[in-house]
Amino acid sequence: QVLFRTVPLTPSLLLCISLTFLSCLCFSPTDGINITAEPGQNVNLTCRAAKNGEVKVLKLIRVGLDPVYVLLYRNNRIDETVKNPQFQDRISLQYLSTADGEVNVTLSNVTENDSGTYLCKVMDKMYLQTINHLHVAREGECFCSG
Numbered sequence: 001q002v003l004f005r006t007v008p009l010t011p012s013l014l015l016c017i018s019l020t021f022l023s024c025l026c027f028s029p030t031d032g033i034n035i036t037a038e039p040g041q042n043v044n045l046t047c048r049a050a051k052n053g054e055v056k057v058l059k060l061i062r063v064g065l066d067p068v069y070v071l072l073y074r075n076n077r078i079d080e081t082v083k084n085p086q087f088q089d090r091i092s093l094q095y096l097s098t099a100d101g102e103v104n105v106t107l108s109n110v111t112e113n114d115s116g117t118y119l120c121k122v123m124d125k126m127y128l129q130t131i132n133h134l135h136v137a138r139e140g141e142c143f144c145s146g
């Protein structure tokens with residue numbers, strides 16, 4: 001019965017299958033871009049995109065935020081109905097062409113309450129997701145570097 005001949009499950013095939021699942025379903029907390037800032041600063045959350053594309057849809061969410069959207073851009077405009085009030089008037093989208101293969105979303109005047117993991121999904125020629133971990137110092141805390 002040729003039709004039902006099974007492919008032998010070799011160890012490397014099993015590893016390949018499990019790696020495929022892991023990379024689809026999980027992201028590790030060590031993945032992504034780390035951003036540190038002091039209260040009052042402006043930060044860029046970076047969204048990877050296909051090079052030389054035009055952003056059609058951009059979704060920026062923060063893990064655990066309710067409502068979850070920080071920014072939703074689609075149909076050639078920012079959808080004001082789904083914006084989280086915490087980010088009202090503090091968020092702006094930098095350029096919609098993706099010449100460099102990335103688009104920045106600028107969050108201004110950050111506070112400690114903006115800290116968290118942001119997932120940015122961009123649809124231009126393809127669909128890409130970027131993880132940004134933002135850590136804003138508490139008032140009075142400092143990142144004493146150097």
Ligand SMILES: *[C@@H]1O[C@H](CO)[C@@H](O)[C@H](O)[C@H]1NC(C)=O
Nearest residue numbers: 029030031032033034035133
């Ligand atoms: C980001 O921080 C995590 C731990 O906080 C670290 O494991 C990871 O390597 C950092 N990533 C980069 C790109 O620096």
Ligand SMILES: *[C@@H]1O[C@H](CO)[C@@H](O)[C@H](O)[C@H]1NC(C)=O
Nearest residue numbers: 042043044094095103104106
């Ligand atoms: C954020 O990115 C924009 C361009 O995308 C740049 O003009 C600006 O200086 C950047 N701001 C910060 C705080 O890095």
Ligand SMILES: *[C@@H]1O[C@H](CO)[C@@H](O)[C@H](O)[C@H]1NC(C)=O
Nearest residue numbers: 043044046094100102103104
């Ligand atoms: C996006 O922001 C980052 C960090 O501020 C900066 O290094 C990068 O050049 C910016 N990218 C673009 C396309 O402006």
Ligand SMILES: *[C@@H]1O[C@H](CO)[C@@H](O)[C@H](O)[C@H]1NC(C)=O
Nearest residue numbers: 039040041108109110111112
């Ligand atoms: C930044 O936010 C703080 C409150 O978090 C506010 O008091 C201050 O006026 C804001 N600054 C600007 C320039 O919007």
Ligand SMILES: *[C@@H]1O[C@H](CO)[C@@H](O)[C@H](O)[C@H]1NC(C)=O
Nearest residue numbers: 039110111112113114138139
């Ligand atoms: C952060 O959120 C807490 C609880 O909602 C609030 O009491 C506090 O004033 C906020 N801090 C800043 C700097 O906005």
